[in-house]
Every structure is written in structure tokens, then in C-alpha cells.
Amino acid sequence: MIPNQPNPAIFVFDLDGTLVDSLPDMLSAMNRFLADLGRPAAGPDDICRWVGDGASVLVQRALTATGGMPDRSIGELTAAYIDHYRGNAAHDTKPYPGVIATLERLAAAGHAMAVCTNKPRDLAVELLEGLGMMKFFRAVLGGDSVPAKKPDPGHLTATLRAVGAEGRAVMVGDTRNDVLAARGAGIPVVAVSFGYGDVDPRDLGADVLIDDFTRLPDVAAALMA
Numbered sequence: 265m266i267p268n269q270p271n272p273a274i275f276v277f278d279l280d281g282t283l284v285d286s287l288p289d290m291l292s293a294m295n296r297f298l299a300d301l302g303r304p305a306a307g308p309d310d311i312c313r314w315v316g317d318g319a320s321v322l323v324q325r326a327l328t329a330t331g332g333m334p335d336r337s338i339g340e341l342t343a344a345y346i347d348h349y350r351g352n353a354a355h356d357t358k359p360y361p362g363v364i365a366t367l368e369r370l371a372a373a374g375h376a377m378a379v380c381t382n383k384p385r386d387l388a389v390e391l392l393e394g395l396g397m398m399k400f401f402r403a404v405l406g407g408d409s410v411p412a413k414k415p416d417p418g419h420l421t422a423t424l425r426a427v428g429a430e431g432r433a434v435m436v437g438d439t440r441n442d443v444l445a446a447r448g449a450g451i452p453v454v455a456v457s458f459g460y461g462d463v464d465p466r467d468l469g470a471d472v473l474i475d476d477f478t479r480l481p482d483v484a485a486a487l488m489a
Contacts, residue, residue: 354394417448
């Protein structure tokens with residue numbers, strides 16, 4: 265068990281920028297998509313700024329930054345990007361240091377875990393299965409699993425319901441969307457300092473900011489005590 269926790273807890277994780285560094289595969293897919301449209305290639309810093317609000321917003325931001333929206337529907341354009349990403353979601357993506365050991369520790373202690381991501385669910389599952397991480401999670405809810413994705417707290421509360429367990433809960437993420445969803449759902453939130461987004465992690469407003477993922481069990485214990 266986590267120290268000072270008499271009952272199992274529920275840990276809900278964001279995916280990209282929190283559990284895994286997926287930027288290399290998202291960047292590769294995006295640049296193949298942009299090349300099809302005759303657009304200039306994006307760089308890692310670009311993807312970091314654009315991700316976090318789901319695939320369609322990612323595509324809109326990328327196209328706006330590279331010449332504007334073409335005369336095609338955003339649904340069609342998003343599908344074209346996803347076609348490049350699907351099948352390659354776990355090619356160069358890696359868990360951040362300490363993530364696997366921490367998930368193993370939490371699982372051994374009997375804690376329930378889930379993923380709440382704005383990424384489309386099938387791509388999130390592909391990524392987690394490709395990295396051998398799906399076994400840790402009782403539920404995975406993507407941005408297309410709910411009517412409104414993070415920062416809407418309904419995305420997080422739906423994830424908690426899908427876990428099918430009771431107990432105190434904590435959200436773990438890397439962007440303001442994660443913090444706002446947790447605040448709206450009334451649960452504490454831990455932010456990691458190494459994720460994506462254009463906001464300084466220190467300014468996200470999380471209850472705790474961690475640089476080392478292995479600190480999570482002890483930090484969460486203090487928050488949920």
C-alpha cells in the first residue's frame with residue numbers, strides 16, 4: 265500500500281507528456297501529413313505547442329501555422345493525419361523514466377489505474393498495447409469517448425466511473441487541461457515537469473509538481489491523506 269493509505273486509491277493519468285514521450289511519433293506522422301499537402305515540416309517545439317486538445321485541434325493548429333486551412337473539412341483533414349499516425353503510435357514512443365516501476369508499485373499495492381487522454385481512444389490503446397502498458401489500466405477514455413474532453417471535468421468523472429472501483433482519487437498530468445479537469449471534478453492533481461504544452465509547469469496550478477515520476481506514490485499519499 266501507499267504509506268498512510270488504509271484503502272486502495274484510484275490514479276487517473278494523462279497519456280502524452282505524462283506517462284510517455286510520444287512526441288517523436290506524433291511529429292513523424294504530422295510531417296508526413298504536412299508533406300502530402302505541400303506544407304513545410306514541423307519541429308519538436310511546434311508539436312509541443314500544438315498538442316493537448318485532441319487530434320482535430322492539433323491538425324488545425326498545424327495547418328494554421330504552415331499556411332492556413334485548406335478548403336477541406338476538418339474531419340477529413342484529421343482523418344488523413346490519423347491515417348499516418350495509426351500503426352505507428354508506439355514506434356519511437358517511450359515511457360518516461362520511472363513510469364513502469366511506479367505503475368508496477370501502484371499495481372502491487374492494489375491501486376486502480378486509468379488513462380484519461382484527449383487522444384482518440386483507439387490510438388491511445390494502440391500506443392499502450394505497443395509498449396506493453398495496457399495491463400496496468402482498468403479503463404482508457406479518449407477524447408472521443410465522451411461528449412466533451414478535458415478540461416471538461418466530465419471526461420475525468422466518466423473515467424472514474426469506468427474504473428469500477430471506490431476510493432480516493434488523484435489526477436496526474438502535464439497541462440492546464442489536466443489541472444482544470446481535476447479541479448472541476450474535486451480531486452487533487454499532480455503535475456509532471458517534463459511534459460508538453462506552452463505553459464511553465466510551475467504555473468499550472470497543480471497541488472504538487474514532480475520532476476521524478478517515482479515520487480508519485482508518496483506525493484499522492486500526502487495529498488489523499
